[in-house]
Amino acid sequence: MASSPPLPAVLALADDLSGAAEAARALGGPVRLCLTAPTGGAAAGAHDLVVDLNTRHLPPADAADAVRSALRYGGSGAPGSESSGAYGLLYKKIDSQLRGNVAAEALAYAEGAEALVIAPALPAARRTVTGGVVHVDGVPLHETNGWRAERATPPRSVAEAFSGLPVRRIPLTVVRSELPRLEAELKSVVASGAHPAPDAETGADLDAVVAAALRLGPGLRLLGSGGLAGALGRALARPAVPAPAPPSARGAAPLLVVAGTAEPGVARQIAHLTALGMSHLPLDPAELMSGSVEVRAGAVEVRAGVAPVDTVLSIDGSAGLHPAGGRALSAALAALATAWPGRPDLVLTGGETARATLDALGVRELEPVDEIHHGAVHSRTPDGRSVVTRPGSYGAEDSLLRIATALRPHLAATPAAG
Known part of the structure; x- marks a missing residue:
């Protein structure tokens, strides 16, 4: 009996850490999640490779160069290139609300390809694409506040987001037709010199898009x-992937939740944790960035080495947050989390905060082991520390509660301090 041909390995590129972790779990199977782009020649092994390029807030030209460098490592397999393609399939993760350097990175990613198949829909988070427009909970993206922490205005369409790249929409009726029709439409769009952008509302729609694209080959x-x-x-x-071992609190290691997001729902999420008895430290942005965080009555002592407790750190946004201060706040939160006593397990919301924290800790690779809920990925560091990453805009009101009790099951049975 002939053996089945080996499955092609996937090289996936992401622009922030929470997105990279989300992609790693979504691919399924064994996967390496790297926080630094590998260098030198390499052949694909038994694992897919997901790389966080950490380009969300870089200048566009630098972000594009990072994509090109990663493609050189993986072997693009482009027609006429010297590389045979160490990875048989390429996938580029973008933000479902089209934030970041999506146009600049897409232009670099398209070099050497026949075309890109552009599909930002994320049905699990109620983000769909109809009429060539991203919708969030049924509302067009440009009419939502999803870009309130950005310095730019949201694009009015997928095509507008990819300015400089010819994009042609494929209607939902074609996506939901017979596979040969969708395949033929993809070929027609590519033959016209454009990049197909299929509408999608459901996972089944995206399944059809992938099935048709794979039939047309790695170009x-x-x-x-x-x-x-x-x-x-x-x-x-x-x-x-084998089921992860039961959660362990690593002895007396504390749990530290770092809510590095300006999302308005985070206060309600934190309230569920304080109801379990976790300590909460809302941090004044100016104090945090100046490095002068003071110990308040009843709060956790950060620097004196007293016995640590499970704690939530968050930004006090009562005075409003300026988009330009986001990176500085993430770096300041990372510095505080890194200095926290007891080598805590970490819950990090917001890709920039997560990346800054792990960079400060010297973590260069993660092993994804579980997904607690959509987008909330539980990984382990090489030294055994648990890290959960989650995009800041994800999660229902009980998101942090579900994450905390997955890592620390005893919390669910712990009465709140009276």
Whole structure:
């Protein structure tokens, strides 16, 4: 009996850490999650490779160069190139609300490809694409406040977000037609010199897009949200990753939740944790960035080495937050988390905060082991510390509660301090 051909390895590129972790879990199967782009020649091994390029807030030209460098490592397999393609499939993760350097990175990613298949829909987070426009909970993106922490205004369409790249929409009726029709439409768009951008509202829509794209070969590169990564993972049917070992509190290690996001719902999420008895430290942005965080009555002593407790750190946004201060706040939060006593396990919301914290800790690779809920990925560091990453805009009101009790099951049975 002939053995089945080996499944092609995937090289996935992301622009922030929480997105990289989301993509890693969505692909399924064994995967390496790297926080630094590998260098030198390499052949694909038994694992897919997901790389956080950490380009969300870089200048566009630098972000594009980071994409090109990663593609050189992976071997683009472009027609006529000297590389045979160390990785058989390429996937580029973008933000489902089209934030970041999506146009500059897409232009670099398209070099050497026949075309990109652009699908930012993320049905699990109620983000869909209809009429060529991203919708959040049914509202067009440009009419929401999803870009309130950005310095720019949101694009009015997918095509507008990818300025400089010819993009042609594929309607939902074609996506939901027979596969040969969708495949033919993809080929027609590519033949016209454009990049197909299919509408999608459901996981099944994205499954159809991936199935048609894979039939047309590696010249088409996938670019989209974690929803598209999930569809790719389902199509490849990777071997299941062994179930993670039961959660361990690593002895007396505390749990530190770092809420590095300006999302308005985070206060309600934190309230669920304080109801369990976790300490909460809302931090004044000016004090935090100046390095002069003071110990308040009843708060946790950070620097004197007293016995640590499970704690939530958050930004006090009562006076409003300026978009330009986001990176500085993430760095200041990272410095505080790194100095926290007891080598805590970490819950990090917001990709920039997560990346800054792990950079400060010297972590260069993560092993994704579980997904607590959509987008909330539990990983382990090489030295055994648990880290949960989650995009700042994800999660229902009980998101942090579910994460905390997954890492510390005893918290669910712990009465709140009276």
